[in-house]
Amino acid sequence: MASSLPPDLFDQTTLISLGAVLAILFAALGLSRKVLSPSTPSSLRFLFIWHAFDALIHFIVEGSFLYHCFFSSIPVAEARRLPNFYPDPHNYLGHTDRVHGSQAGGQNPFAQMWMVYAKADRRWAGVDLAVVSLELLTVFVVGPMAVWVCYDIAKKNLRYNIVMIILATAEIYGGFITFCPEWLVGNVNLDTSNFMYKWVYLIFFNTLWVWIPLYAIYVGSADIMNAFKVRAATTRTKKIR
Template sequence: MADTTSSLPVDLFDQTTIISLLFTLAIVAAAYATSRQVLASSTSSTLRFFFIWHLADALCHFILEGSFLYHCFFSHVPAEDALAAGFHPTPFNFLGHGAERVYGAQAGGSNPFAQMWMVYARADRRWAGVDLGVVSLELLTVFFDGTLALYICYCITKKDPKTSIWMIILATCELYGGFMTFCPEWLTGNINLDTSNFMYLWVYLVFFNTLWVFIPLYVIWWAVGDISGALNERKIKKNL
């Protein structure tokens, strides 16, 4: 890791960074506003929190991480020009194109989402281009996790008793995805991570990623308790 005592970069709080952080807050606000519209007033605070979390989770997966996948598959520039400009190389034969193209947010030009991912790539350079491990995980995250998160929101609105089961499945997926995202870095000495300042280390890498650790762990704890309570109640009724 880089020395955390080094001087701060001049673009630490540029316009793209501020807009990106505000957009993230807007997703949470939209999830909260939706909860006010679709959940009954009698809904417990815990289930309301789970609804907001899972809706915000789905929106992050579909909009933010979906845009990352879009640029990985559809944004590209000639490799000769890109590599000369310092772009990260794309794995050989990605999408069957040999080595003549460079893909990823780095090739997205002025697209707002490409610029947003280039901001995050200051802390984790893998997100600038195409890292096959990250892309493979994001395909599952966007299409499976995002869809399941939306379904969980629907289950909460319908007071479906199977909601806890689906929440455990999704939370386990989120934890596994986070581990597989960062374990390769831990094993190679964090060569792609920049922890040279507070924003990169504690906001981008720690805060935004550990949200998908601590909240899923809490979801699992609550859901296991909910299922256990239902099973204990059934056991009591059988013994009557």
């Protein structure tokens, strides 16, 4: 049975954070209108917007998470008084007496945003080595690849099919590696006691990076398979001649 809703479920930080995500989405939409040809198919227009949104989320939002994991820290004694205290792995960055992550970010807006999300998944309050390792790849590899896809779609370079499939596969794999450790230990760090934490933070926001990458794989694969069919037809025609 679900518990009563937390009193801070829709506090100012939560509303600003959700508004920031919408602002990033509108920025991606505006970019698509600026750089894409009017003749761009709706499927590619959608995927351009998604990859622009994806890149901005990785660089701005997840980049801020990494920043706090490496550059924000407070003494362990102080951190123990925090509501979502998440201890550092032993000897993280050579320290044993401090904790890092969003929990140590104080009033920084991005730290506050991640502490809102940490109410649903407390790993994001501090440093989880699996999460940090994945986010390093996400920010420094996946983010630039998303920009690459946008560039190729805008330039009508069919290479976007290959890059898009590689990127989508990485996104799906990353999502699995993020949550599989929790499934194996009974979701000890997850709070699914209310609609917002379970269905909005954990399920909706995370499965976006499953369903849309699957669609990207479908679109890219269909175009590649069509090219194979054209090549096969051309080869048969040459043989007949």
